[in-house]
Amino acid sequence: MKITIRSVAQEAGVSIATVSKVINHTGKISEKTKKKVFIAMEKLNYKPDAAAASLRGKRTKLIGLLVPDISNPFYSEIARSIEDRSHEIGLNVMMCNTDNDVKKEKTYLSLLTSQRVDGVVVASAFRSTNLLEEMINKGVPSVLIASEIPSLSMNTVTVDDYKGGYLATSYLLSLGHKKIGIISEDVRSNTPRLTAYKDTIQEAQLPIRDEYIIKTEATIQKGYESAKQLLSLNDKPTAIFACNDLLAAGVIQAAKEANLNLPEDLSIVGFDNTVLSTTTSPMLTTVSQPIKEMGAKVVDLLLQEMEESKPHKERLLLSPELVIRQSTARL
Amino acid sequence: MKITIRSVAQEAGVSIATVSKVINHTGKISEKTKKKVFIAMEKLNYKPDAAAASLRGKRTKLIGLLVPDISNPFYSEIARSIEDRSHEIGLNVMMCNTDNDVKKEKTYLSLLTSQRVDGVVVASAFRSTNLLEEMINKGVPSVLIASEIPSLSMNTVTVDDYKGGYLATSYLLSLGHKKIGIISEDVRSNTPRLTAYKDTIQEAQLPIRDEYIIKTEATIQKGYESAKQLLSLNDKPTAIFACNDLLAAGVIQAAKEANLNLPEDLSIVGFDNTVLSTTTSPMLTTVSQPIKEMGAKVVDLLLQEMEESKPHKERLLLSPELVIRQSTARL
DNA sequence: CTGAAAGCGCTAACAG
DNA sequence: CTGTTAGCGCTTTCAG
Numbered sequence: 001m002k003i004t005i006r007s008v009a010q011e012a013g014v015s016i017a018t019v020s021k022v023i024n025h026t027g028k029i030s031e032k033t034k035k036k037v038f039i040a041m042e043k044l045n046y047k048p049d050a051a052a053a054s055l056r057g058k059r060t061k062l063i064g065l066l067v068p069d070i071s072n073p074f075y076s077e078i079a080r081s082i083e084d085r086s087h088e089i090g091l092n093v094m095m096c097n098t099d100n101d102v103k104k105e106k107t108y109l110s111l112l113t114s115q116r117v118d119g120v121v122v123a124s125a126f127r128s129t130n131l132l133e134e135m136i137n138k139g140v141p142s143v144l145i146a147s148e149i150p151s152l153s154m155n156t157v158t159v160d161d162y163k164g165g166y167l168a169t170s171y172l173l174s175l176g177h178k179k180i181g182i183i184s185e186d187v188r189s190n191t192p193r194l195t196a197y198k199d200t201i202q203e204a205q206l207p208i209r210d211e212y213i214i215k216t217e218a219t220i221q222k223g224y225e226s227a228k229q230l231l232s233l234n235d236k237p238t239a240i241f242a243c244n245d246l247l248a249a250g251v252i253q254a255a256k257e258a259n260l261n262l263p264e265d266l267s268i269v270g271f272d273n274t275v276l277s278t279t280t281s282p283m284l285t286t287v288s289q290p291i292k293e294m295g296a297k298v299v300d301l302l303l304q305e306m307e308e309s310k311p312h313k314e315r316l317l318l319s320p321e322l323v324i325r326q327s328t329a330r331l
Numbered sequence: 332m333k334i335t336i337r338s339v340a341q342e343a344g345v346s347i348a349t350v351s352k353v354i355n356h357t358g359k360i361s362e363k364t365k366k367k368v369f370i371a372m373e374k375l376n377y378k379p380d381a382a383a384a385s386l387r388g389k390r391t392k393l394i395g396l397l398v399p400d401i402s403n404p405f406y407s408e409i410a411r412s413i414e415d416r417s418h419e420i421g422l423n424v425m426m427c428n429t430d431n432d433v434k435k436e437k438t439y440l441s442l443l444t445s446q447r448v449d450g451v452v453v454a455s456a457f458r459s460t461n462l463l464e465e466m467i468n469k470g471v472p473s474v475l476i477a478s479e480i481p482s483l484s485m486n487t488v489t490v491d492d493y494k495g496g497y498l499a500t501s502y503l504l505s506l507g508h509k510k511i512g513i514i515s516e517d518v519r520s521n522t523p524r525l526t527a528y529k530d531t532i533q534e535a536q537l538p539i540r541d542e543y544i545i546k547t548e549a550t551i552q553k554g555y556e557s558a559k560q561l562l563s564l565n566d567k568p569t570a571i572f573a574c575n576d577l578l579a580a581g582v583i584q585a586a587k588e589a590n591l592n593l594p595e596d597l598s599i600v601g602f603d604n605t606v607l608s609t610t611t612s613p614m615l616t617t618v619s620q621p622i623k624e625m626g627a628k629v630v631d632l633l634l635q636e637m638e639e640s641k642p643h644k645e646r647l648l649l650s651p652e653l654v655i656r657q658s659t660a661r662l
Numbered sequence: 663c664t665g666a667a668a669g670c671g672c673t674a675a676c677a678g
Numbered sequence: 679c680t681g682t683t684a685g686c687g688c689t690t691t692c693a694g
Contacts, residue, residue, distance in 0.1 A: 004687055015665045020689055027690095028663060045465075050445045051382040051391070052687035055670045060382070062446075069411070073606070076407035080400070083428055092442060094425050097414055111423060113378040115393075134376075220609065249610040256612070275404070278551065279580040281587070281612030335671055346681045351673055358674095359679060383671035386686045 003046045012040035023048055054116055063302065064112035064120035065095045066105070072218060072246060073274040074291075078123055078146060081295025089303060091118070098124045100187070106131055113140070119302045121145055125187035141305035145298040146289070147189050148315075155305060157298040157316045161189055164287040164320035165196025165241075168269040171285075171322055172239045173204050176331035177267060181212040181237035183226045183247050190215075190243050193271065197241060212237055216247075223250020231258055231266075238331055239267035245276045245286060252280050252327070263329035273323055282326035290318050334377045343371035354379055385447055394633065395443035395451035396426045397436070403549060403577060404605040405622075409454055409477060412626025420634060422449070429455045431518070437462055444471070450633045452476055456518040472636035476629040477620070478520050479646075486636060488629040488647045492520055495618040495651035496527025496572075499600040502616075502653055503570045504535050507662035508598060512543040512561045512568035514554060514578050521546075521574050524602065528572060543568055547578075554581020562589055562597075569662055570598035576607045576617060583611050583658070594660035604654055613657035621649050 001007075005023075009016040014033060021027040022037045029037075040046075054060045065082060067075040083093050094115065096108040105128050112120055119141040126132060129149055136142050136154060144156040172180050182197050184190040198208050211233060216222040223242060227250060230237055242248035248270030255266050262268070262282050270277055273288035297316060304310075332338075336354075340347040345364060352358040353368045360368075371377075385391045396413060398406040414424050425446065427439040436459050443451055450472040457463060460480055467473050467485060475487040503511050513528050515521040529539050542564060547553040554573060558581060561568055573579035579601030586597050593599070593613050601608055604619035628647060635641075 002687095005689095006687080016688080017665055017667095017690080018663090021664085024689080030663065033664080047441060047444045049386070049447060049687055051385040051447055052670090053689075054382040055380070055386055055672085055687080056689045057670065058689070070401065070414070071404075071408045071411040071606070073402075073404060073407070076404070077402045079426075080402040080428060083401070083426070087427075087438075092425065092427075092446070094423060095414070096418075096423075097411065107418075110378060114381045115423070116380060116382055220606070252612075253609070275402070275551070276607070276610055278584070279607050280610050281583075333671095336673095337671080347672080348674085348681055348683090349679090352680085355673080361679065364680080380671055383686090384673075386671080386688090387673045388686065389673070 003044045005046075005048070007044055008037065008040045008046050011044060012036045059118050059306075060116050061090060062092050062094060062115060062117045064108070064115075064117045065093050066098050066108060066120065066122045066124045066126070067095065068100045068124045069097050070095065073276055074244060074246075074272045075123060077274060077291045078295055081292045082121060082123075082145070082299055085296040085299040089299070091299070091303070098126070100125050100127060102127045109135060113138075119143070119306050121298055121302055123147065125189070139309075141302055141309060143298050143302045143305065145294060147187065149188065153313050155298075155301040155314050155316075157294050157301065157318065158189065159289040159294070159320045160317045161192035161320075162196045164271060164289075165193035166200050167320060167322040168193075168241045168271065168287050169197045169200040171324075172241065172267060172269060172328070173200065175239070175267060175328060177239040178206055178331075179212070179235065179237040179239070181214070181230045181240045182243070183214045183216060183223060183230070183240065183251065184243040185218045185247070186215045193243050218244050218246050220246050220250040220253070223247035224254045225250070227251040227254035228258075231255070231260075237266075239269070239328070241269045243271050245270040245272045245274045245284060248284055248286065248327075249276050249280055252282075252284075263327050267328040267331075269328060277323070277325070280327070285325045285328040286323055288321045288323045290320075294318060334375045336377075336379070338375055339368065339371045339377050342375055343367045390449050390637075391447050392421060393423050393425060393446060393448045395439070395446075395448045396424050397429050397439060397451065397453045397455045397457070398426065399431045399455045400428050401426065404607055405575060405577075405603045405620075406454060408605060408622045409626055412623045413452060413454075413476070413630055416627040416630040420630070422630070422634070429457070431456050431458060433458045440466055444469075450474070450637050452629055452633055454478065456520070472633055472640060474629050474633045474636065476625060478518070480519065484644050486629075486632040486644050486646070488625050488632065488649065489520065490620040490625070490651045491648045492523035492651075493527045495602060495620075496524035497531050498651060498653040499524075499572045499602065499618050500528045500531040502655075503572065503598060503600060503659070504531065506570070506598060506659060508570040509537055509662075510543070510566065510568040510570070512545070512571045513574070514545045514547060514557045514561070514571065514582065515574040516549045516578070517546045524574050549575050549577050551577050551581040551584070554578035555585045556581070558582040558585035559589075562586070562591075569596075570600070570659070572600045574602050576601040576603045576605045576615060579615055579617065579658075580607050580611055583613075583615075594658050598659040598662075600659060608654070608656070611658070616656045616659040617654055619652045619654045621651075625649060
């Protein structure tokens with residue numbers, strides 16, 4: 001026999017309307033009645049049916065989270081911080097891995113719509129901008145984290161990628177490196193990092209060399225392959241800026257395989273400061289993103305949007321920091 | 332104006348029952364009518380309301396996933412494989428991090444009940460056995476992955492932890508090590524690993540030394556601290572079996588800090604074969620769990636349970652394999 | 663302060 | 679083959 005609001009009402013000797021009111025803290029109910037209801041709920045181990053409530057127009061308290069790949073430590077750490085904050089304020093998270101694949105993006109967005117999520121946070125590069133736009137137009141509050149889509153007006157939390165790129169590049173420069181390679185991922189967030197790299201090199205009156213610039217996907221394997229390519233150049237770089245830690249881990253592998261001494265023969269800077277950066281050897285000098293803070297902030301922004309959508313969107317740019325460990329050395 | 336099944340019916344010039352039937356592929360509908368309905372749905376961009384359907388008794392197609400901590404690479408990899416398989420068969424995943432905390436376990440289980448999940452997969456150590464039991468008694472299909480709860484009758488997929496422990500220990504023994512320390516996590520899955528360690532040592536006619544056995548939590552930091560403790564012993568071990576990769580990464584850090592040459596001065600074996608095991612230096616010799624397979628299998632088991640609960644539960648024990656890399660050497 | 667009653671969007675008989 | 683209709687469990691006026 002299923003326990004519904006009716007069972008509770010009966011047990012407590014009140015009407016279902018009364019029970020509903022005590023559950024939702026709406027209307028005015030005497031303390032005595034409240035107590036009776038609570039006792040009945042407890043006794044029957046009653047759990048309100050979220051579906052029914054949602055049908056009746058109540059919020060679902062569900063938000064969707066789109067990440068490219070949860071098994072990438074950066075995203076799993078982001079996901080963790082988003083979830084923690086969400087649960088703190090009574091929101092629940094449904095997570096989907098898009099693999100930056102347009103088809104999956106579409107499927108999941110449609111799924112989330114069907115689930116009537118109250119909002120969605122997009123951590124994914126998100127190829128299909130138009131779908132997202134549609135979602136927003138339909139009135140589903142949406143926020144972006146660790147990725148930007150300039151054409152869309154939505155609340156966004158990112159690290160200052162340009163500054164991060166600057167930090168990494170200028171630090172390498174300050175160490176005396178003049179031949180600096182860069183391995184970046186072909187997603188929006190990496191563009192400012194790359195731009196900063198170029199700008200900083202040029203400011204130092206150094207040439208930009210196309211063969212030093214590689215775009216690829218964010219896996220250890222790709223980092224490894226890209227580094228191999230860079231290291232096989234005749235005039236090979238003395239330092240590599242890998243635009244995320246996964247890539248950097250791959251670079252380290254390739255360098256070791258080539259019997260290079262690290263960091264003497266090759267300086268490496270990563271980006272993200274994930275768990276990986278302390279397990280590699282040498283430990284990774286990397287640009288740190290304040291993941292916990294970003295996650296919490298983006299949820300707060302989403303909540304704000306859910307309560308009352310403001311026409312004026314925020315774009316929060318948090319400052320990255322360079323964490324110097326052992327993968328970098330003076331030339 | 333909200334798009335409901337009624338809007339579609341009107342647009343297509345049919346009844347809502349007909350629309351429902353074409354959505355659910357039930358009953359017999361002429362091709363012509365189907366087409367009309369599809370066109371209407373497309374035009375209005377209609378998405379069925381999952382809540383309403385669920386209320387009417389339809390499955391929610393939602394499953395809950397309980398992990399201790401998604402930012403632990405092992406669990407994020409598990410989560411990924413579970414999600415992939417789930418989405419393949421049309422199930423969606425709601426993820427919760429329990430931190431092995433009884434209070435969170437309770438909150439989330441209650442939440443999942445409210446969301447009317449069709450099933451739950453528990454990857455967590457799960458302290459509150461009674462709550463889980465309650466859930467099962469209520470008829471919510473539940474399965475266990477990478478953890479066992481012998482007292483509960485439920486479908487389970489694990490790696491053969493005992494065999495894993497045996498593999499690790501006997502390999503170390505075969506390398507000539509006689510003084511082998513072990514750092515294990517205080518969760519159920521680690522018990523067989525520890526038992527295997529003890530059995531194997533005893534079989535080799537070697538003594539079991541209490542000071543070589545440490546129980547702690549699964550973090551790099553704890554691995555580091557535990558290793559320090561082990562290495563400060565007068566008669567310190569020449570090999571350490573860390574019961575997961577995170578712990579092993581910490582051991583490596585401690586060993587380096589103590590200026591030990593790896594693997595000559597200290598052999599280290601991990602467990603899990605996560606992304607970490609290839610980024611450490613030396614790369615980690617570790618016991619590999621077939622994560623992809625386990626995730627897929629557990630979802631299939633859950634699905635089976637959802638379709639038709641069998642009184643006889645399965646307990647699937649997959650074989651681990653020892654992956655030999657560079658963190659181990661002959662004494 | 664409390665209860666009766668009207669649906670939310672959808673599915674599943676049942677009737678035609 | 680297609681339509682009518684009765685609720686699923688809950689929230690929300692509106693009366694009492």
